[in-house]
Amino acid sequence: MNDAPIGIFDSGVGGLTVARAISALLPRESILYVGDTARSPYGPKPIADVRRYSLEVLDTLVDQGVKMLVIACNTASAAMLRDARERYDVPVVEVIGPAVRTAISTTRSGRVGVIGTQGTIGSGVYQDMLGIDARHTVFAQACPRFVEFVEDGVTDSPEVLAVAADYLAPLREADVDTLVLGCTHYPFLEGAISYVMGPDVSIVSSDTETAKDVFRQLVSLDLLAGPDAEASHVYEATGTSAEDFLRLAHRLMGREVRDVRLVQTGTIDIPASARLPERNTR
Known part of the structure; x- marks a missing residue:
């Protein structure tokens, strides 16, 4: 084995x-x-x-x-x-727990930003796990076009920088000192993200x-x-x-x-009424 x-x-x-x-x-x-x-x-x-x-x-x-x-x-x-x-x-x-643990140990001010897909940010999982400690304030932002850019192989164009500036503006205004890349596509855009956020913001990559x-x-x-x-x-x-x-x-x-x-994946029977996962707050 x-x-x-x-x-x-x-x-x-x-x-x-x-x-x-x-x-x-x-x-x-x-x-x-x-x-x-x-x-x-x-x-x-x-x-x-x-x-x-x-x-x-x-x-x-x-x-x-x-x-x-x-x-x-x-x-x-x-x-x-x-x-x-x-x-x-x-x-x-x-990929979520390891990134959260590193963000907690990295932040100096307790102001942590998280970016991810609509599904990840909407689930609240990062907000829940980072927010367990009352000393942390979490600012979350969905960045749906980032995945589209990566899947199209576009990682360093002027359009990427413009979209990154738009998405990340609320996190810059919130004065976060640590930013979690809450999607494994995002490390391909780390250059643009780091440029927009500035050198004083630590980037935590889940990979x-x-x-x-x-x-x-x-x-x-x-x-x-x-x-x-x-x-x-x-x-x-x-x-x-x-x-x-x-x-x-x-x-x-x-x-x-x-x-x-x-390859093709098989079809498994999951009834519509089956329990959906609860938010993981461990």
Whole structure:
């Protein structure tokens, strides 16, 4: 089991930042990545749909024998983290908790900004977790066009800077000293975001913090790959064009992603009346 891959799931290409960060910390670990490009973006979709889509993809990863699941999507984490931890026997790591812990230890003034998709910000999960401590004041802002820019491979244009300035203006006015990138697509726009926010604002990126959490859990559960393990990286997408995924991955990450195979997710029966996840305030 130790040499089995780590399963990483995202709604599209944003989770590649998490995969890259995990590989940097754990070069012997194999990775099986699935991007649900057929149904991306998740941010504007109803939470019940995000929950269903996410569990379908995670079922696919578990069926392929992964030793750990990494939900590299903030919207999905907010929608179904508790369900995933109850549903699967393998450990589940998400991207929200690690970023929150780092933001809490980083802020000096207690004024923390969070940006994310409409689904993530609307769920209130970051506001709840950061707001447990009364010394923190949380300012949240949805930035829906950021995912569109990344999925189109546009990360440094004048339009990106203009949209970033518009989205981030309330957070600058709130005088936050720490900003959480609450979407794994956003690290691709970190240059523009950091430029707009200014040098005095610390940026917390969920990709690197999640990778550290993966490292800790693998060590504590004695699941590290063996010393002779040869890492393999397999990328899958649910969309209709492998070429489109590769073109975008190469533009964003260089040649790290060499090929991708197209897959279909199964359909699982989740009654409309089924319980939706409550806000995670741990």
